[in-house]
Amino acid sequence: MISRTAPARGIREALLHGKRRPRTPGGSPTSRRGDGYEFVELREYVPGDDVRRIDWAASARSGDLQTRVILEDVALTLAAILDDSPSMQVGRRRPMLAAGREALRAWYDVAAADDRCVRIVGDAMHPSGAQRGPVSAAAAMRASGTFDLGRALHVARSALRPGAALLAIGDWFDLAAAQDGLLHALGRRCDCTALLARDPWFDDLPLFGLVRMRGAEGGMLRAYVGARERAAYARAVRAREAGLLARFAAAGWRTSLLYENDGAASLAAAFGLHARGIARS
Amino acid sequence: MTLAHPLRFAVALVVAALLALLYGRLGRGKTANDLAYSNLAFFVAAVKPRLWVPRALQVAWIIALVSLALALGGLHVTAPVPVRDGAVFICIDTSGSMAAGDVAPTRAAAALAAARAFIDESAPGTRIGLISFSSGASMVQALSSDHAAVDAALAAIPPPNGATAIGDALRLAASALPPIGHRLIVLITDGVNNTGVDPQQVAEWLGTQHIPVYTVGIGTANGGAIPGSSDEATIDEDALQSYARVSGGAYARAQNATELHDALARLGRVTAFERKPVDASAGLAATGIVLLIATFLAGFGTGRLV
Structure with a gap:
């Protein structure tokens, strides 16, 4: 139990x-092959x-x-893509990746004994065997490798069975416009959910005057940041969030922002469930 | 530019370079004040932060260090400085040809008006004397810093008459000038030297004494008839240019009263400044300190807020 x-x-x-519901209005029921009958x-x-x-x-x-x-x-196939690249290592009080892992854990917590949990890392799905339930969830949580968004989406499209549930968590900085077709294909094939890591400083950039910034993925920037730059930053962050969520939604994905303080609640919010504790200013 | 203490400068430069190296190395290290950000490219594209400000401060910082190094090295630069002990003799030709009317009203009257403009434009305190010359040279006004008195003395310049003894006038001026200080001679003439000592030799000697001769040639290209004579007033421009060149001065040609007035007024301003080596250490040190403080204050209280 x-x-x-x-x-x-x-x-x-x-x-x-x-x-259970038909995936196209008025269309024929989904035909999918399971692991057995x-x-x-x-x-x-x-x-x-x-x-x-x-x-x-x-x-x-x-x-x-x-x-x-x-x-x-x-029985569900719960697949996940988690961006664990350095850009997710930033955060106001803790790395966004920590919230991402929380959301991932909450995702796998959904799994029942007959469900299969997989994680797409690198060019493969883990675990590769026929493990099910909590065993497969634990193995999927442990999976590690180099993150490549484009490859992960390709693997998901080719390896996931129709009807599988896919959760993708990331900041999506490297989501090119050319990948919208892939998003649409996945949206038609699977039950997809996207969590967009919210910029830790979406409400107020904590910089003033002469500042130094280090890129999570390399590089350094020295600049002068004043009120004008802070206002431009706030506008740009919100525009980027809105644009990305709209792209996912247009592709048939369920979407939500991933908040730094509570990954599990962020996931619940994507499903329209009560999400207590999320800082949503 | 010269350095009074090149060794000090070299040491200061090495210290400054080491400081810059240390600053650069420290600057590359992580500090708690740095903000780690997911994607710098997005930030730059979205915010367009003012990248030139820190670069300008870096340049200011480098200028401050170099200024201080140069100050320690005792930099001297050759620069125009106000003349305090200037002494000038105006030598005015009063030979017969100066009565010619090709420069209205006459060459002599135009020369006097121009000399007056020169006196007016000269720096206060500059001592000015007057010499008139025709067949010989005579002192009309000894060197005086009372420009009103010198101006009044112009009335004592005799009317045009006689030959042209340019060499005598230059020699008389040279003998009356002080042995040191900012000294020069302004020669206003229309003619050809035809009596007295060789002016070329006197000009060469004046050049060795660092006394430049500024020559001003009066007369139109066609020349002018000398009243009461069948002779034409001519001008030996080559000779006047040569006197100026060998002595370190300059030559100007005036074909009318306005040109003559302007040429003399310009020369009057020349007496106000002289090029001398100046110790720039104090200014450089002040510049360096101000820039260092400014660059420090520019970054004070700024950075990451939380």
Whole structure:
């Protein structure tokens, strides 16, 4: 028996609900291949269910249409991409990556015993075997390697089965406009969620006068920053956030900002769940 | 430019270079005041921070160090400084040809007006004397810093008459000038030397004594008729240029009263300044200290706030 927090239950329900509904309005039910067709239970027919899953004998006995629920319908594939590059190592009180890891942990906390947790790192998914449940979640959390956003998105598109749930966490500085097609393809194929790491100084740049900045990925900058520059910075950060969220949303992704102080709540917010404790000025 | 203490300068320069090296090395190290940022390219593109300010301060800092090093080295520069002990003789030609009217009203009258302009433009305190010359040279006014008196003495210049003894006038002026100080002779003439000592030799000697002769040639290109004579007033420009060149002065040609007036007024301003080696240490030290304080204060209280 796995005890699960309320947000985790809500996220799981949202993901399962997302799997059951047709992915195109008025279109045919999603056809996807699972790991197998192990019978789990019978339930009432829900519009959108694959008619091939209707158990006609059981329907005749009960008088209502009954759908055969197989393992694929109740087991999730929880995939994740976490940008752990140096640009995520910055933050006001702690690195944004810490919040990202919290969100990732909350994501894998959604997993039930039959769910499969994978993480896309480098050119591969980890763990590579058929591990399921918390074992696969722990292995996915431990996975490490060099982060490359473009490669990760390509791997996700080619390796994830249709209907899988994908969570992508990052600051998306290296998300090129040319990758929008990839985002759209993933959005059609999987149930995708994007968390955009919020700039730690989105509300006020803590600089004045002669300042020195170090790039998380190298480089140094000496400059004079006054009121004009601070105002321009605030505008640019908000415009960038709005632009990125709009791109993901247009590609069919669920989106939210990743707040430095609470990664798990940021993930819950993406699913429209109560997100206590997020600093959202 | 000369350095009174080149060794001190070299040591100061080495110390400054070491300081700059140390500053650069410290500047590359991380400090708690640095702000680590995800993406500097985004920041620069979005904010367009004023990158020139720290660069300007770096340049100011380097200038401050070099200024202090030069101050320690005792830098002397040759610069124009106000003349305090200037002595000038105006030698005015009063030969017969100066009665010619090609320069209105006459060459002699125009020369006197121009001499007056020279006196007016001269620096206060400059001692000015007057010499008139024709067949010989005579002192009209000894050196005096009372410019009003010198101006009044112009009335005592005799009317045009006689030959042209340029050499005699130059020699008389040289003998009456003080042995040291800022000294020069202004020669206003229209003619050719035709009596007395050789002016070329006197000019060469004046050059060795650092007494420049500024020559002003009066007369139009066509020359002018000398009243009461069948002779034409001519001008030996080559000779006048030579006197100026060998003595370290300059030559000016005036074909009318306005040109003559302007030429003499310009020469009057020449007497106000002289080029002398000046000790620039104090100024450089002050500049260096002010710049160092300014660059320090510019960064004071700024940086990362939280």
